[in-house]
Amino acid sequence: MRWTGRSGHxxxxxxxRDGGRAVTAPTGQRVLLDGRRVTLGxxxxxxxxxxxxxPVADHGQIVVKLYREPPGAEQERRLQxxxxxxxLGGRPIGPGQPPELAWPTALARGTEGEFLGYAMxxxxxxxxxxxxxxxxxxxxxxxxxxxTDWRFMLGVGWNLAFMxxxxxxxxxxxxDFSSNNVVVxxxxxxTFLDCDSIAFTDPATHEEFPCLMQTADYAAPERLAGGxxxxxxxxxxxxxxxxxxxxxxxHPFGGVPRDSESETTVKxxxxxxxxxxxxxxxxxxxxxxxxxxILPPALLALARRAFGPGVTDPAARPQxxxxxxxxxxxxxLARVCPDRPRHSHGSHLTACPWCARAAVTGHDVFNDTPxxxxxSSTPTGTRQLPLLPQLPxxxxxxKHQKQRKAVRQPGPPSQQGPTWLPDTARPLAVGLTxxxxxxxxxxxxxxxxxx
Amino acid sequence: MRNERQPRTLPAxxxxxxxxxxxxxLPLVLCLxxxxxxxxxxxxxxNDALRSWTRELHDDVSLxxxxxxxxxTFGGQGVCAWRGAQPLPPETPASPFVPAHAxxxxxxxxxxxxxxxxxxELAVRIVADRKSELRAGGLQYYRPQICLVTDGLPTDxxxxxxxxxxxxxxxxxDDQRARKYRLYAIGVxxxxxxxxxxxxxxxxxxxxxxxxxPFRELLQMMSASANAEQRGAGDEVFEKIFAQFRTQRPAWxx
Numbered sequence: 220m221r222w223t224g225r226s227g228h229x230x231x232x233x234x235x236r237d238g239g240r241a242v243t244a245p246t247g248q249r250v251l252l253d254g255r256r257v258t259l260g261x262x263x264x265x266x267x268x269x270x271x272x273x274p275v276a277d278h279g280q281i282v283v284k285l286y287r288e289p290p291g292a293e294q295e296r297r298l299q300x301x302x303x304x305x306x307l308g309g310r311p312i313g314p315g316q317p318p319e320l321a322w323p324t325a326l327a328r329g330t331e332g333e334f335l336g337y338a339m340x341x342x343x344x345x346x347x348x349x350x351x352x353x354x355x356x357x358x359x360x361x362x363x364x365x366x367t368d369w370r371f372m373l374g375v376g377w378n379l380a381f382m383x384x385x386x387x388x389x390x391x392x393x394x395d396f397s398s399n400n401v402v403v404x405x406x407x408x409x410t411f412l413d414c415d416s417i418a419f420t421d422p423a424t425h426e427e428f429p430c431l432m433q434t435a436d437y438a439a440p441e442r443l444a445g446g447x448x449x450x451x452x453x454x455x456x457x458x459x460x461x462x463x464x465x466x467x468x469x470h471p472f473g474g475v476p477r478d479s480e481s482e483t484t485v486k487x488x489x490x491x492x493x494x495x496x497x498x499x500x501x502x503x504x505x506x507x508x509x510x511x512x513i514l515p516p517a518l519l520a521l522a523r524r525a526f527g528p529g530v531t532d533p534a535a536r537p538q539x540x541x542x543x544x545x546x547x548x549x550x551x552l553a554r555v556c557p558d559r560p561r562h563s564h565g566s567h568l569t570a571c572p573w574c575a576r577a578a579v580t581g582h583d584v585f586n587d588t589p590x591x592x593x594x595s596s597t598p599t600g601t602r603q604l605p606l607l608p609q610l611p612x613x614x615x616x617x618k619h620q621k622q623r624k625a626v627r628q629p630g631p632p633s634q635q636g637p638t639w640l641p642d643t644a645r646p647l648a649v650g651l652t653x654x655x656x657x658x659x660x661x662x663x664x665x666x667x668x669x670x
Numbered sequence: 671m672r673n674e675r676q677p678r679t680l681p682a683x684x685x686x687x688x689x690x691x692x693x694x695x696l697p698l699v700l701c702l703x704x705x706x707x708x709x710x711x712x713x714x715x716x717n718d719a720l721r722s723w724t725r726e727l728h729d730d731v732s733l734x735x736x737x738x739x740x741x742x743t744f745g746g747q748g749v750c751a752w753r754g755a756q757p758l759p760p761e762t763p764a765s766p767f768v769p770a771h772a773x774x775x776x777x778x779x780x781x782x783x784x785x786x787x788x789x790x791e792l793a794v795r796i797v798a799d800r801k802s803e804l805r806a807g808g809l810q811y812y813r814p815q816i817c818l819v820t821d822g823l824p825t826d827x828x829x830x831x832x833x834x835x836x837x838x839x840x841x842x843x844d845d846q847r848a849r850k851y852r853l854y855a856i857g858v859x860x861x862x863x864x865x866x867x868x869x870x871x872x873x874x875x876x877x878x879x880x881x882x883x884p885f886r887e888l889l890q891m892m893s894a895s896a897n898a899e900q901r902g903a904g905d906e907v908f909e910k911i912f913a914q915f916r917t918q919r920p921a922w923x924x
Contacts, residue, residue, distance in 0.1 A: 484811070
């Protein structure tokens with residue numbers, strides 16, 4: 220089954236009805252999708268250096284990505300092979316969950332049959348927002364539900380790790396993994412865009428298609444040095460993204476080296492393995508950087524591994540599975556601040572770190588209204604060092620932790636609509652999860668027997 | 671799931687905005703000709719384009735995350751730096767850069783002389799100042815973009831043509847070679863061959879001359895370029911974007 224079937228938008232079928240209808244965008248380019256003629260909108264929705272994404276007249280649910288320069292035969296071959304594959308497709312997804320990949324649904328050709336690009340399902344605003352939209356308060360408040368809090372961020376991180384684990388399990392390498400080409404919806408479900416850059420080996424022909432794209436701020440050092448995209452380079456990007464989610468957008472390779480007059484970028488800090496998360500004090504960090512210890516210990520340990528030894532040693536990086544396990548733990552333990560309901564935080568902290576931060580900086584990460592001004596009475600009564608979360612005595616959830624099962628290969632069966640299930644929906648959700656788990660198991664067993 | 675919430679008007683103090691995020695910044699300077707030759711439809715087109723571009727900038731989650739905008743105009747009796755919609759008094763210590771999500775387009779009026787040289791000097795200076803400020807604050811930055819737009823020849827304070835701009839060439843050449851910023855120099859309207867030669871000398875990599883006043887496309891090109899900068903794209907990508915921008919306008923001259 221191809222994604223077109225699922226989304227219910229066979230471009231061709233509907234295009235056939237358009238014969239007698241006036242063309243809505245006469246200035247838009249005409250292209251052929253699976254041989255059917257469609258008209259693109261005159262203005263691209265999004266344009267980058269390599270390609271631009273256009274809406275399709277009368278087909279609101281699909282978009283067409285056209286390469287700026289005639290793509291080579293290799294790219295055409297890649298897209299053709301992609302159309303024969305249905306990655307992550309054999310798995311049922313929960314109700315309301317969008318597909319995890321904006322997989323190509325048809326090749327786009329010109330009137331002479333020349334290859335121009337491809338069609339895919341549209342994942343646009345307001346329903347789907349780039350991950351980077353969660354990294355700034357103004358954007359988060361504008362584009363996401365009001366109750367979006369730190370637990371939601373945990374949930375999105377979990378879904379991201381889950382998607383990565385699934386892709387790796389099926390032999391796909393994301394390659395160009397960044398906060399710009401993952402979108403997230405109001406339930407925290409994530410979808411990877413730009414699938415035409417994914418690295419994969421065709422299971423039928425054994426052809427290898429490498430990933431040729433990267434985004435500097437998420438590229439592991441070996442990729443910055445020109446190396447190929449690997450699972451481990453994905454692990455690096457995943458660690459950065461999860462860290463950003465849990466710290467309201469802070470990049471772990473932010474900050475400027477102390478002894479440097481030269482211009483330093485995130486990319487430079489990655490290349491030089493300079494992260495304040497792994498090595499506090501190695502750079503001057505911007506005012507208002509969230510203290511890394513806001514991460515619960517297990518997650519912080521993973522982050523320190525990824526941004527310390529893991530920078531230069533790809534094998535030392537935590538894998539998606541490791542993140543899943545640690546995030547799973549915290550999602551159940553997270554606490555809600557008694558003073559401000561939109562403040563939630565890890566169970567390792569006794570006082571709300573977001574209240575403390577607001578008291579010191581005047582900036583409330585999760586609320587629009589200035590809730591605490593320096594000098595005024597602070598609801599938490601905190602007077603501790605700026606932005607330093609308070610640590611409680613040794614946690615008592617140790618026993619609880621040990622009882623939990625390790626996450627199965629390749630992870631539980633579905634991304635989770637994070638954190639907001641009403642209590643009555645919980646038994647249903649649990650039931651569904653079990654059902655889906657059984658289904659996956661059956662599929663996996665079948666596959667194993669068949670292969 | 672969009673909450674229709676207008677961006678809050680710019681507070682008097684920018685303290686809060688500094689905390690909005692710690693993302694690597696991308697300073698962007700629009701250095702705009704507002705001399706008398708721009709009066710009438712051209713300045714109106716420019717104002718309209720600035721307004722719609724501002725809207726697009728607010729809506730673009732990726733750009734508004736790290737771009738910060740400053741406007742420098744040259745017209746009237748001199749040059750002026752704008753902090754969003756507010757003209758700044760000369761010699762003010764305040765930075766004209768505003769985070770993209772809080773940027774409001776100024777409403778520009780056209781009159782007076784074309785102090786292009788002084789405006790470009792101001793643009794280069796505010797970029798350098800902003801870099802030091804960011805660095806001191808522990809904030810990183812991408813390579814800044816300066817976009818110079820003019821429809822005429824540089825003049826002195828009395829409106830006479832001047833060759834004073836030539837004094838900028840060595841510095842601009844060195845700075846661009848040292849990757850201190852990307853300078854785009856764009857001629858619009860009835861700019862002359864001589865005017866085009868000036869732009870070529872100032873910005874050898876990214877200069878262009880176009881008929882009419884397609885400010886909208888121009889600003890969209892600046893956004894595309896900022897986007898490529900965020901990705902960490904190579905020089906060839908910027909050249910491609912710029913070339914694409916040119917070929918989209920059939921009225922371009924070669």
